[in-house]
Structures are given as structure tokens and as C-alpha cells.
Amino acid sequence: MGKRDYYEVLGVEKTASEAEIKKAYRKKAIQYHPDKNPGNKEAEEKFKEAAEAYEVLSNPDKRARYDQFGHAGMNGAAGGGGFGGFDGQNMSMDDIFSMFGDIFGGHAGFGGFGGGGGQARQRKFRGSDLRVKVKLTLKEVSTGTEKKFKLKKYTPCAHCHGTGAEGDGGVETCPTCHGTGSVTRTQQSIFGMMQTQVACPQCGGEGKIIKHKCKECNGEGIVYGEEIVTVKIPAGVSEGMQVTLNGKGNAGKHNGVPGDLLVLIEEEAHPELIRDESDLIYNLLLSVPTAALGGTVEIPTIDGKAKIKIEPGTQPGKVLRLRGKGLPNINSYGYSNGVGDLLVNVSIYIPENLTKEERQALEKWQDAENFKPNTSLKEKIFKKFRSLFD
Numbered sequence: 490m491g492k493r494d495y496y497e498v499l500g501v502e503k504t505a506s507e508a509e510i511k512k513a514y515r516k517k518a519i520q521y522h523p524d525k526n527p528g529n530k531e532a533e534e535k536f537k538e539a540a541e542a543y544e545v546l547s548n549p550d551k552r553a554r555y556d557q558f559g560h561a562g563m564n565g566a567a568g569g570g571g572f573g574g575f576d577g578q579n580m581s582m583d584d585i586f587s588m589f590g591d592i593f594g595g596h597a598g599f600g601g602f603g604g605g606g607g608q609a610r611q612r613k614f615r616g617s618d619l620r621v622k623v624k625l626t627l628k629e630v631s632t633g634t635e636k637k638f639k640l641k642k643y644t645p646c647a648h649c650h651g652t653g654a655e656g657d658g659g660v661e662t663c664p665t666c667h668g669t670g671s672v673t674r675t676q677q678s679i680f681g682m683m684q685t686q687v688a689c690p691q692c693g694g695e696g697k698i699i700k701h702k703c704k705e706c707n708g709e710g711i712v713y714g715e716e717i718v719t720v721k722i723p724a725g726v727s728e729g730m731q732v733t734l735n736g737k738g739n740a741g742k743h744n745g746v747p748g749d750l751l752v753l754i755e756e757e758a759h760p761e762l763i764r765d766e767s768d769l770i771y772n773l774l775l776s777v778p779t780a781a782l783g784g785t786v787e788i789p790t791i792d793g794k795a796k797i798k799i800e801p802g803t804q805p806g807k808v809l810r811l812r813g814k815g816l817p818n819i820n821s822y823g824y825s826n827g828v829g830d831l832l833v834n835v836s837i838y839i840p841e842n843l844t845k846e847e848r849q850a851l852e853k854w855q856d857a858e859n860f861k862p863n864t865s866l867k868e869k870i871f872k873k874f875r876s877l878f879d
């Protein structure tokens with residue numbers, strides 16, 4: 490069964506503002522909160538579903554891609570990448586609370602509903618995202634490609650293995666929260682007595698305190714270094730799209746959650762072919778004799794060259810279609826029929842300067858009946874011209 494529409498999940502219109510989306514998510518999260526629905530598997534799935542929808546719709550870039558491509562725009566890149574990078578159904582509840590706990594002002598438990606209060610969840614630092622640009626040729630867009638980047642980024646400290654502590658005894662349990670990472674506040678609300686767990690002010694929500702800081706990273710657990718990252722880019726991407734590699738951004742402090750690597754797609758202009766979504770356009774300039782007599786001409790394609798037949802009497806503006814010679818359609822990623830066409834637009838070259846012999850030859854045929862446009866041809870050209878303005 491496919492995923493539900495994210496707007497439907499949150500119960501908002503596609504024109505909803507950022508504030509409306511946040512409000513709708515908070516309402517759904519409270520409704521299906523695990524503390525309010527202990528042991529209810531269906532409620533837990535709906536809670537995760539709402540978190541996944543909110544993660545996409547609260548991000549302007551991801552929301553724009555979702556509006557344009559739907560769920561296909563949130564998946565796609567092999568090797569842990571994709572166009573979204575978030576799967577609420579496969580994330581733990583701890584991961585969701587660490588990402589969206591601020592929606593509730595901390596992790597909220599619903600003691601007034603008899604849910605037994607919330608479990609403590611320690612805070613994990615999240616590393617920042619990295620952004621890089623990659624310029625692709627039409628050939629690379631057609632087949633998909635693999636790119637390698639040497640990134641300057643924060644990586645886990647090898648000396649302390651990311652803990653930030655010097656030696657095995659460098660970390661102790663926080664005396665204020667006793668390792669839970671949070672302290673509890675109880676207050677009256679419209680739902681009854683509501684217990685809210687907020688981050689412990691002494692340890693910052695980590696549940697532990699570093700006694701002896703690592704001499705290499707000064708207790709941060711991360712150091713600035715380099716990493717070579719390989720990015721698999723699927724066929725059919727276009728200018729402005731973004732491929733996301735989960736966990737390939739900056740490392741999080743104290744073995745926290747790493748950020749993502751966002752790869753922005755740019756396209757190199759082809760010297761002869763013009764892209765129109767999944768179709769390619771080539772402007773073929775024929776000589777008058779070739780258009781009149783017909784023949785065979787060579788045109789460029791993504792893979793090289795192709796020969797096409799020109800019928801006698803070919804008129805300017807005629808479009809020849811080479812099916813399957815365009816680009817894969819990212820909307821049909823994974824489908825064998827999602828490939829555009831190569832459209833050859835025929836133009837006729839009229840020489841600007843003529844020799845005496847050429848002029849005499851043309852004057853000889855100027856008044857010939859076959860060289861005069863007939864009424865039906867005039868009407869055909871007029872209709873085509875008018876259609877450009879309809």
C-alpha cells in the first residue's frame with residue numbers, strides 16, 4: 490500500500506502556511522502521542538506518519554519538490570541518498586522526539602490521561618548539513634552518474650571515539666537529572682495535569698557530564714578534517730533538483746546524529762540540443778534543394794549522431810519526432826517507459842548573397858507553378874502561425 494498524501498495526513502490544504510502546518514502537526518502528534526496511547530500500535534504508526542509528513546512540509550525545499558514530484562521526489566537516489574532522506578516508519582520514537590521535540594517545548598507526557606507519564610529521552614546533538622553543487626552534462630543526466638567529492642567537514646574524533654572525554658573514566662552521570670537528560674515540570678492545562686519534560690539545564694539534555702576533556706577535540710567529540718564521499722545521481726535529474734545523502738554532513742558532537750549532504754544539481758548547456766523537461770529539441774537547418782528534393786541528413790543526439798530521412802517537399806516548421814531519444818523522466822523513475830523524445834524542428838536556409846549563375850537559376854523558376862505557394866498551403870501556415878498566439 491502506498492503512502493498517503495502528506496497534506497491529507499496533517500489535514501491541511503496545499504496552500505497552508507508554515508504556521509498552519511506546524512499547528513496541524515502538533516495537533517496530530519498530541520492526538521497520537523505514545524504516552525496518551527500506551528501500547529496502541531496503530532496510534533504509534535499514525536504518530537510516525539505525521540512526523541514524516543511534517544518533516545517534508547515544514548522544509549521549503551522539500552515541500553517544493555514534493556508539490557512538483559509527489560512521493561517520487563522524496564525517494565530515488567541509490568546508496569542511501571534520495572530527494573527527501575526521511576522515513577518516519579523506520580525511525581525510532583527517540584529519533585523523532587530528538588528532531589521535533591521543540592514542537593512541544595520538550596518531550597510532553599500526558600499524566601492527566603492516565604498514560605503513566607513520558608519516558609526520559611537524552612538529547613543528541615545533530616551535526617549541520619553540507620551543501621555542494623555538481624554540474625552535469627546531458628549525457629550524465631541521461632544515464633545517471635557517480636561523483637566523488639573531497640569534503641572539508643567535522644568528523645568524529647579518533648582519539649576519544651567521539652565521546653569528547655579523555656580516557657574511559659572521563660564521563661560521569663549528571664547529578665541533576667540522574668542520567669535521564671531531562672527534568673519534569675507539572676502544570677494544569679485544558680487536558681488536565683500535564684507533565685512536561687524539558688532538557689536538563691546542567692548537562693544540556695545529554696544525561697552525562699564530561700569530567701576530563703579530550704585533549705585532541707577539547708571535549709567536543711569532533712575534529713575538522715576531510716572525507717571523500719561518493720554520490721550516486723539518478724538519471725533524469727534537472728537543474729535545481731537536490732540529492733540528499735543521509736549522514737554525510739558534519740558529525741554531531743558527542744557521537745550525535747550526523748547532518749546530511751545536499752547535492753544541488755546544475756546542468757551544462759549542450760552546444761546543439763535544448764532540453765524541454767524530458768524532451769530534447771534540435772533545430773535542423775535545411776538547404777532549399779534538400780527541402781525540395783528530400784535526402785538524408787545527420788543530426789546530433791545524446792549518444793553521438795543519427796541519420797534521418799527528409800521527405801521531398803518538407804516545409805519549414807515541420808517537427809520530426811525521434812521517440813525514446815530524449816531523457817528519462819524523473820516522475821517515472823524506475824519505469825522503463827519514462828523516456829522523452831528528440832524533436833527535430835525543421836527550418837529552411839535562404840542564402841543572403843547569390844552569385845550571378847545562382848540568381849539566374851532562381852529567376853528561371855520564379856514564375857513556375859510549382860514554386861508558387863498554393864491556397865491550401867497558405868491556410869496551413871496561417872493556422873499554425875495563429876496557434877502560437879492562442
